[in-house]
Amino acid sequence: MYVVLEGIDTAGKSTQLQLLKDKFPSAVFTKEPGGTKLGIKLREMILNGEANSNLAEMFMFLADRAEHTKEVILKNKNELVISDRSFISGIAYALDEEIDKLIELNRLATSNNFPQKVILLELSKEELEKRLSQKQNDSIEKRGIEYLLNIQKRLKETILKLNISYKFIDASLNINEIEKIIEDFINAK
Ligand SMILES: Nc1ncnc2c1ncn2[C@@H]1O[C@H](COP(=O)(O)OP(=O)(O)OP(=O)(O)O)[C@@H](O)[C@H]1O
Numbered sequence: 001m002y003v004v005l006e007g008i009d010t011a012g013k014s015t016q017l018q019l020l021k022d023k024f025p026s027a028v029f030t031k032e033p034g035g036t037k038l039g040i041k042l043r044e045m046i047l048n049g050e051a052n053s054n055l056a057e058m059f060m061f062l063a064d065r066a067e068h069t070k071e072v073i074l075k076n077k078n079e080l081v082i083s084d085r086s087f088i089s090g091i092a093y094a095l096d097e098e099i100d101k102l103i104e105l106n107r108l109a110t111s112n113n114f115p116q117k118v119i120l121l122e123l124s125k126e127e128l129e130k131r132l133s134q135k136q137n138d139s140i141e142k143r144g145i146e147y148l149l150n151i152q153k154r155l156k157e158t159i160l161k162l163n164i165s166y167k168f169i170d171a172s173l174n175i176n177e178i179e180k181i182i183e184d185f186i187n188a189k
């Protein structure tokens with residue numbers, strides 16, 4: 001089964017994935033962008049802000065995703081794969097394009113290999129402001145609070161459009177409470 005953890009920057013994805021490694025020791029943990037050798041290079045270029053055009057940036061994420069699908073998702077088809085982000089981020093962050101068009105582009109990039117379950121960690125404006133102010137921001141985080149809240153809205157809209165089992169979780173809950181909700185959701189039929 002292929003499960004993905006989604007949420008805007010600082011929603012708590014890495015924190016939860018760290019805990020899930022203990023709960024699911026035989027699972028394959030991966031991420032987008034940067035889950036492959038090529039992806040590591042693409043991730044560095046993207047987050048350094050090397051693309052001047054939004055379209056170029058979007059295609060770099062799609063290239064990362066195509067490689068990730070071939071090298072990680074398809075090679076572990078019979079395993080539990082848990083990923084930090086997925087094509088759902090790809091759609092939500094590509095604000096210039098329509099969601100339906102992006103779904104088709106992502107079908108191409110993933111050869112139709114979409115996840116079976118998606119978890120979305122949702123942040124309030126106040127909590128997002130607090131968490132962003134406590135870290136050094138990369139080129140995407142520097143786009144600001146309103147930009148990220150808009151992305152969060154699009155993440156939800158995208159998930160609701162897709163026929164994928166989902167769980168929305170309040171990201172300001174206690175870390176262990178969130179972990180239990182995620183664990184139960186992954187284990188549920
Ligand atoms: N449930 C929580 N309550 C309070 N603080 C939290 C919670 N979960 C995570 N944090 C804190 O929020 C910050 C961001 O968390 P984390 O790095 O896990 O987010 P992320 O979604 O992986 O972010 P990014 O997408 O930017 O990599 C960290 O300082 C972390 O300790």
Ligand SMILES: Cc1cn([C@H]2C[C@H](O)[C@@H](COP(=O)(O)O)O2)c(=O)[nH]c1=O
Binds near residue numbers: 009032033085093140
């Ligand atoms: C997959 C994907 C990601 N993004 C953005 C989201 C984040 O701002 C960064 C990735 O950093 P993180 O530390 O791994 O959260 O990239 C995007 O714009 N488009 C995508 O397809």
